[in-house]
Structures are given as structure tokens and as C-alpha cells.
Amino acid sequence: MEDVEILEEKKEILNFKVDLINKRHQHGSLIPLLQSAQDSYGYVPEKVIHYISELVKIPAAEIYGVITFYAQFRLKPMGKNIVRICEGTACHVNGAKTVLSALNDELGITVGETTDDGLFSLLSVACLGCCSLAPVMMINNDTYGNLTIDKIKRTIKKIKSEELCGVEYEKN
Amino acid sequence: MKKIKVGLGTCGISAGGELIFNKFKEELRSKNIDAELSETGCMGMCYEEALVEIEDEKNSCLYSKVTVDKVGKIVNEHLINGNPVSEWVIKSNESCKEESFFINQKRIVLRNCGVINPTIIDEYISRDGYKAIQKVLENYSPDDVIDQIIKSGLRGRGGGGFSTGMKWKFAKQAVADKKYVICNADEGDPGAFMDRSVLEGDPHSVLEGMMIAAYTIGADEGYIYCRAEYPLAIKRLRNALNQCRNRGFLGEKIFGSKFNFDIKIKEGAGAFVCGEETALMASIEGRRGVPRLRPPFPANKGLWDKPTNINNVETYANVPWIILHGWQEYASMGTEKSKGTKVFALAGKVKRSGLVEVPMGMTINEIVYEVGGGIKNDRKFKAVQIGGPSGGCIPASMGDLKIDYDEITRTGAIMGSGGLIILDDTTCMVDLAKYFLNFTQLESCGKCTFCRIGTKRMLEILERITDGEGRESDISLLEELAYRIKMGSLCGLGQTAPNPVLTTLKYFREEYEAHIFDKKCPAHSCSSLISYQIVEENCKGCGVCIKVCPSGAITGNKKEVHVLNDGLCIKCGKCYDVCKLDAIIKV
Numbered sequence: 001m002e003d004v005e006i007l008e009e010k011k012e013i014l015n016f017k018v019d020l021i022n023k024r025h026q027h028g029s030l031i032p033l034l035q036s037a038q039d040s041y042g043y044v045p046e047k048v049i050h051y052i053s054e055l056v057k058i059p060a061a062e063i064y065g066v067i068t069f070y071a072q073f074r075l076k077p078m079g080k081n082i083v084r085i086c087e088g089t090a091c092h093v094n095g096a097k098t099v100l101s102a103l104n105d106e107l108g109i110t111v112g113e114t115t116d117d118g119l120f121s122l123l124s125v126a127c128l129g130c131c132s133l134a135p136v137m138m139i140n141n142d143t144y145g146n147l148t149i150d151k152i153k154r155t156i157k158k159i160k161s162e163e164l165c166g167v168e169y170e171k172n
Numbered sequence: 173m174k175k176i177k178v179g180l181g182t183c184g185i186s187a188g189g190e191l192i193f194n195k196f197k198e199e200l201r202s203k204n205i206d207a208e209l210s211e212t213g214c215m216g217m218c219y220e221e222a223l224v225e226i227e228d229e230k231n232s233c234l235y236s237k238v239t240v241d242k243v244g245k246i247v248n249e250h251l252i253n254g255n256p257v258s259e260w261v262i263k264s265n266e267s268c269k270e271e272s273f274f275i276n277q278k279r280i281v282l283r284n285c286g287v288i289n290p291t292i293i294d295e296y297i298s299r300d301g302y303k304a305i306q307k308v309l310e311n312y313s314p315d316d317v318i319d320q321i322i323k324s325g326l327r328g329r330g331g332g333g334f335s336t337g338m339k340w341k342f343a344k345q346a347v348a349d350k351k352y353v354i355c356n357a358d359e360g361d362p363g364a365f366m367d368r369s370v371l372e373g374d375p376h377s378v379l380e381g382m383m384i385a386a387y388t389i390g391a392d393e394g395y396i397y398c399r400a401e402y403p404l405a406i407k408r409l410r411n412a413l414n415q416c417r418n419r420g421f422l423g424e425k426i427f428g429s430k431f432n433f434d435i436k437i438k439e440g441a442g443a444f445v446c447g448e449e450t451a452l453m454a455s456i457e458g459r460r461g462v463p464r465l466r467p468p469f470p471a472n473k474g475l476w477d478k479p480t481n482i483n484n485v486e487t488y489a490n491v492p493w494i495i496l497h498g499w500q501e502y503a504s505m506g507t508e509k510s511k512g513t514k515v516f517a518l519a520g521k522v523k524r525s526g527l528v529e530v531p532m533g534m535t536i537n538e539i540v541y542e543v544g545g546g547i548k549n550d551r552k553f554k555a556v557q558i559g560g561p562s563g564g565c566i567p568a569s570m571g572d573l574k575i576d577y578d579e580i581t582r583t584g585a586i587m588g589s590g591g592l593i594i595l596d597d598t599t600c601m602v603d604l605a606k607y608f609l610n611f612t613q614l615e616s617c618g619k620c621t622f623c624r625i626g627t628k629r630m631l632e633i634l635e636r637i638t639d640g641e642g643r644e645s646d647i648s649l650l651e652e653l654a655y656r657i658k659m660g661s662l663c664g665l666g667q668t669a670p671n672p673v674l675t676t677l678k679y680f681r682e683e684y685e686a687h688i689f690d691k692k693c694p695a696h697s698c699s700s701l702i703s704y705q706i707v708e709e710n711c712k713g714c715g716v717c718i719k720v721c722p723s724g725a726i727t728g729n730k731k732e733v734h735v736l737n738d739g740l741c742i743k744c745g746k747c748y749d750v751c752k753l754d755a756i757i758k759v
Contacts, residue, residue, distance in 0.1 A: 027457065027458075027476065028438075028456055028457045028458035029458060030458035030459075031438075031439075031441055031455065031458050032438075032439070034441075035400070035439060035441065065460055066458070066459065066460055069443060069460040069461065069617075070441035070442050070443050070461075071441070071442030071443060072400055072440075072441040072442035073441065087362065088362035088363050089362045089363035089519070089520070089557060089560070089591065089593045089604075089607070089608075090362075090363050090519035090520050090525070090593055092362075092604075092607050093520050093521065093593065093595060093599050093604070094520070094521075098745065098749060101744070125401065126360065126362045126444065126611065126615075127360075127361070127362035127363060127364070127365075127401075128401070129182060129359075129364075129365040129368050129401070129402070130182050130183045130186050130218070130365070131218075131363055131365060131517060131519035131520075131525060132183055132218030132219050132221070132519060132525035132526055133183065133186055133187070133218075133221075134519065136186075143182075143185070143186035144186075145186050145187070149746075149749060149750075
């Protein structure tokens with residue numbers, strides 16, 4: 001079966017399967033299942049929607065409705081590094097707009113896009129909750145506070161060069 | 173033995189807390205020092221992070237702005253030689269550099285935050301933890317608890333301000349085979365981090381509050397709905413729940429009584445509207461988080477149509493304290509109708525941004541100047557934004573206003589959950605209103621037409637005003653739309669969405685008029701309404717602005733005064749940001 005094949009694509013999917021079995025009989029399991037799917041794949045692939053639909057007996061259209069309602073779920077794969085720019089009130093009054101335009105310049109993408117090399121995705125979030133460090137951004141799980149244009153340029157350049165060195169190293 | 177506590181809330185970690193923690197660990201081991209190293213939650217002084225406290229039986233010393241490089245010296249001088257590095261100490265038994273920050277606060281909800289290690293249940297127990305639930309199970313009937321909570325005057329800290337005791341009473345009166353309690357930890361207001369700090373710094377106080385609520389209304393199952401953007405809070409909650417189950421504080425026959433109760437965590441998936449109680453319950457049920465009509469209220473028909481009591485994090489954290497200290501002591505604080513304390517996340521243009529807890533009835537000026545230490549760079553205090561996207565702006569001229577649910581509602585704002593953003597004269601009020609409208613417009617679930625389309629239209633009007641294309645009729649159009657959205661929306665999101673616009677129109681109408689009629693932004697913030705000029709006396713001809721200008725609008729030779737061609741300028745502000753000589757100004 002095609003659906004089973006996609007589930008065997010990756011090792012992490014095992015967790016996802018276990019979750020499926022544990023959760024499908026519980027009330028309200030749809031959102032945790034989708035969260036688990038996204039943890040495994042990095043996004044929610046269409047095939048997985050159909051697979052979940054059969055398991056929990058909820059129409060795929062309704063699942064699609066839930067996915068698009070919540071900001072957390074993504075229907076497309078993301079870049080390797082996820083840059084989250086905070087648009088909270090404290091960041092807004094402390095210059096989040098300048099930070100965003102510096103990121104746009106540095107990465108060459110706007111919010112919601114992924115760079116052509118697949119290294120970066122840029123997202124905006126309503127508030128990261130560390131308002132005393134405003135303006136703030138998060139790259140993957142690290143928070144960068146008190147941002148300036150310089151600091152952004154340095155940070156992005158550093159990650160880019162680390163990524164490029166990594167690739168060359170692997171080639172050699 | 174000395175105890176070293178490193179602040180590891182989200183702000184502490186962002187400021188390098190984990191690296192500092194590891195550095196201490198390494199130093200203690202390599203220098204063979206016998207001291208206890210522990211983590212703790214948010215100490216409130218986010219502006220001084222990273223924070224490290226070193227205490228022994230008699231003394232405690234709080235170090236601020238600690239970096240990895242400072243750890244070695246602190247270990248050598250303080251731990252080995254016994255002499256604190258006084259230049260880095262912000263607070264000790266003898267002196268406190270930031271006294272006004274502490275003496276004006278009264279910490280009830282935050283009683284353990286930054287004091288205990290949130291990952292160790294015994295530290296919570298040693299500070300009277302889980303005594304309130306035992307007291308309730310042994311001595312109180314559910315009606316006694318309701319009586320205590322009603323008399324204490326505790327009101328919902330999520331923003332609505334409904335009497336907590338009354339809410340419990342309704343849920344208790346409902347007859348059903350199954351009831352639920354829910355903790356709303358979907359703290360979505362931008363600029364608010366009170367609940368996150370409590371969950372990270374003292375998760376057990378919230379669990380104990382929920383247990384008391386469950387016993388009171390007769391529920392045996394609880395849910396904590398926490399936003400997925402708070403991974404650390406979720407981790408600490410899971411840990412706390414496991415500890416409770418291992419000790420038998422959750423499960424069956426709790427503390428030898430007939431009371432059975434357990435709690436599950438549900439992670440939110442990123443939708444602001446899920447902070448609304450009926451939307452939140454829809455989301456727990458696995459559906460789109462869309463609010464529904466009330467009544468029936470959750471107390472009668474809530475989660476899976478069963479009677480449900482729902483309160484927010486801060487409300488629950490108050491409950492054990494009230495039970496242990498008695499309602500009289502709680503009700504002795506505050507104003508006539510707002511009792512106890514309120515936690516605020518102080519941020520924006522204030523010197524000391526952080527987490528503070530003040531008695532109700534304190535004035536806004538006291539919070540800004542005494543607790544907050546005044547405005548950054550000593551600029552002019554313009555307004556406070558209270559209550560996030562549902563709240564409004566209160567001007568500095570009303571600084572004597574008391575923190576009180578009803579007083580704040582009278583201004584057109586709301587108490588909200590506790591976001592308090594301080595604004596100075598560089599903040600454009602029209603732009604701020606636009607910012608919040610953009611937020612609510614994006615987060616509107618789409619069920620009610622006025623909220624879905626009305627907020628979009630209001631946003632478009634605000635956009636054209638800040639772009640310099642405002643029309644004479646725009647202000648009255650905004651007011652009309654605001655009125656209709658308030659009337660035509662089902663839930664709190666829509667009913668309060670126009671508040672930021674209405675309050676800024678009420679108190680800062682002249683700024684709207686300046687944008688529309690004079691095409692000027694008085695705060696020099698809206699890029700379409702300002703132009704940049706070079707101040708000849710200050711320009712040294714360094715050429716930095718020429719390099720960053722993307723449109724070639726600045727010209728000039730090295731060491732000669734540069735010239736800015738207004739016709740080519742795209743008003744990106746890059747030159748203004750890079751010039752260190754104040755030679756470029758906005759007019």
C-alpha cells in the first residue's frame with residue numbers, strides 16, 4: 001500500500017505510528033496526531049492527511065480545514081534553518097520593522113518564503129515572550145535579543161558559512 | 173553550604189543562562205568546591221538577565237548581567253574567598269541597587285518564581301506546597317471553598333474579571349455524571365508573558381489550584397491548554413505532573429480522601445482565538461477553534477458538552493495562597509471591587525522591563541516610575557498600552573489611574589491578562605492601532621462577518637492614513653465600523669478588537685488629524701510622512717550613509733558635507749540607523 005510506504009520512509013515515523021495507535025481511540029486526537037506528523041516530516045504531507053483520515057474516520061476535507069486554521073501546521077517542507085521574527089508589541093515599538101527589512105535583505109526572501117538553496121525559511125510569530133530583549137528573533141531553538149542590523153548580518157553570515165563549510169567538508 | 177541559583181526561565185536562557193549554569197558546574201568540579209548548584213525560574217528582573225543568586229544560611233547575593241566570563245571571578249572571590257564581587261551584586265542583605273523595583277511589589281502568584289527549583293517537587297512542598305489541597309480535603313466542603321473564594325474577591329485574571337468563586341459555584345451546581353476543569357494557558361497577547369513565567373517557574377502552584385477547583389466542582393479530569401510556542405513551560409508541566417502522580421497527589425484517593433483527579437496537557441497549535449473559552453474547548457476536542465454562542469455557558473455545557481470550569485494560569489496560582497492565608501488577608505489588598513494583586517509583564521520603552529506583581533489599586537505612574545524606573549533614555553512618557561489587542565492606550569496624563577478592573581474599563585481599555593507596554597514620544601499612536609488591528613484581523617476566526625470583514629476594512633483605512641492618503645471622512649468611518657464590529661461579534665476577540673483604535677481616537681485624536689490633514693506623523697514614525705535631512709554641522713563626510721543607501725540618494729566626497737536628494741530617497745531609514753554622528757534627522 002502506498003500509504004504504508006510513506007510511513008516507512010523515515011525512522012522517526014515509528015514514533016508517529018505508535019502515536020497513531022495510541023491516540024486514535026481517544027477523544028480529540030486529531031490535533032495531537034497532526035502535531036506528531038509534523039514533528040516527523042517537518043510538515044504535513046498530503047498522503048499523511050489521507051492516512052490519518054482513514055484511521056480516525058474524519059473526512060480529509062475536514063482535516064485540511066483544521067490544518068489551515070492553525071498557524072502551526074505547514075503543508076510544504078521548510079528550510080533547514082527556521083528564522084522566526086517576533087512581531088510582539090514590545091518588538092514592534094522597539095524597531096521590529098527594521099529587523100525584518102534587514103532579514104529580507106540578508107536572506108533575499110520575505111515572510112513565509114524559503115530560500116532557493118533550502119537553507120532558510122523566514123516566519124513571523126506574534127510574540128516569542130521575551131519582551132525585555134526586544135527586538136528578538138529565534139533561529140531554530142536559539143533566541144537572539146537586542147537585535148541591530150549589524151548583529152543580524154553577522155548571525156546570518158555565520159550560519160551560512162557554517163552550512164557551506166559543512167558541505168565542503170562532507171565532499172572531501 | 174552555599175547554594176547557587178541560576179535563573180533559567182526563557183529570558184534567562186536567551187541571555188545565556190544555560191552556558192553560565194554549565195560554567196559554574198565546571199568550575200565547581202575543577203576547583204573541588206562543595207556548593208549546591210540549582211536552576212530557578214524567572215526572578216522578574218528580565219532587564220538584568222542573566223541572574224545568579226548565591227545564598228547561604230545568613231546571606232543572599234544577587235548578581236546581575238552575569239556572563240560566562242564573569243563566572244570564574246565570582247567563584248574565586250565569592251565561593252572560595254568569601255568576598256562577594258560587590259560591583260556586580262544588584263541585591264544583598266545589606267544593600268539593594270534597585271530597591272524601588274522590589275519594595276513596591278507584593279508577590280503572591282510569583283511567591284515561588286525565582287525562589288525554588290521548579291523541577292523539584294520537594295522545594296515547592298517545603299514552601300507550604302500542597303498544604304492548601306490537604307487542608308481543603310480534610311476540613312472543607314465544596315461549599316466552604318466556594319464561600320472562601322467568593323469572599324476573597326478573586327476575579328478572573330485572564331482579562332474578563334468575572335468572580336472566580338461564582339464561576340465555581342455555577343459549575344458545582346450543574347448536575348452531570350462527568351465534569352472537567354481546564355487551565356487556560358494559551359497566553360496569546362503579544363507582549364504578555366506572565367503565564368509563561370509562572371508555568372516555568374512554579375508549575376505546582378497551578379496544579380494545586382486546579383486540584384482545589386476540581387474537588388470543589390466535582391470534576392475528576394483536568395486539561396491544561398498550553399500554547400506550543402512555550403516548549404519550556406510544557407516540559408516543566410509534564411515533569412511536575414509526573415512527580416505528582418508518583419507521590420499520589422494525582423490519581424485515585426488523593427491524600428487518603430475519596431477525591432480522584434488527573435490532569436492532561438493539550439498543546440495549542442497557534443490560534444489566538446483559542447484563548448476564548450468556547451474556542452479553546454473546540455480545539456481540545458480536535459476541531460477548528462471557533463467560538464460558539466453563550467449561553468449555554470461552559471459551567472453547564474462545556475467540554476464534550478459536560479459542565480466545565482475554566483480559569484487561567486494566574487487565577488489558579490492565587491487559589492492555594494487564599495486557602496492557606498484566609499480570604500480576609502487577600503481581600504485586605506486592593507480596591508473595593510478588585511482585590512489581591514495583579515501580575516504584569518512590563519515591556520516597551522521602560523527602563524526595567526520584566527515581570528512584576530503589584531497590589532491592585534497601585535497607580536499607573538507608580539508602576540512606570542517606581543517599579544519600572546521610568547522611561548528608557550529619559551524620553552517623555554506618552555502612554556501605556558494595557559490589555560493587548562483587546563485593550564487600549566491610556567495617556568500619561570491619566571497616570572494617577574488606579575489598577576482596578578472597573579476603573580480601567582471606564583477608560584475604554586480593559587485590564588486584560590497583564591501585558592503592559594510603556595510607550596514614549598517616538599511611538600506613533602496611529603501606527604500602534606494599525607499594528608493591533610493587523611493582529612486581530614489575521615487572528616479573526618472568520619465566523620462573524622463584522623469581525624472578519626470589518627477588521628479588514630478598518631485595517632485598510634489605517635493603512636492609507638499612515639501612508640499619507642487618509643481622507644477627511646476616515647475618522648468617522650472608523651468609529652462607525654468599530655461600533656458595528658463590537659455589536660456584531662460573538663466572542664471577546666471581535667467585541668474588543670476595535671478598542672485599540674477607539675482609545676487612541678479618544679485620547680490622541682490630534683495625531684490622526686495630523687496624519688490626515690497635515691500629512692505629518694508627529695512621532696516621526698510613519699515612513700511615508702517623514703523625510704530625512706542632513707544636519708550640515710554634524711556631518712563629517714564619512715561616507716557610511718552613502719554605502720548603505722539603496723537608491724543612491726546621498727552623494728558627496730570624503731570629508732565633505734554630504735547631500736541628500738529628497739526626490740531619490742525611498743525613506744528606508746538605513747542612513748538614519750547607521751549614522752553615529754546624529755547628522756541625519758527625520759522631519
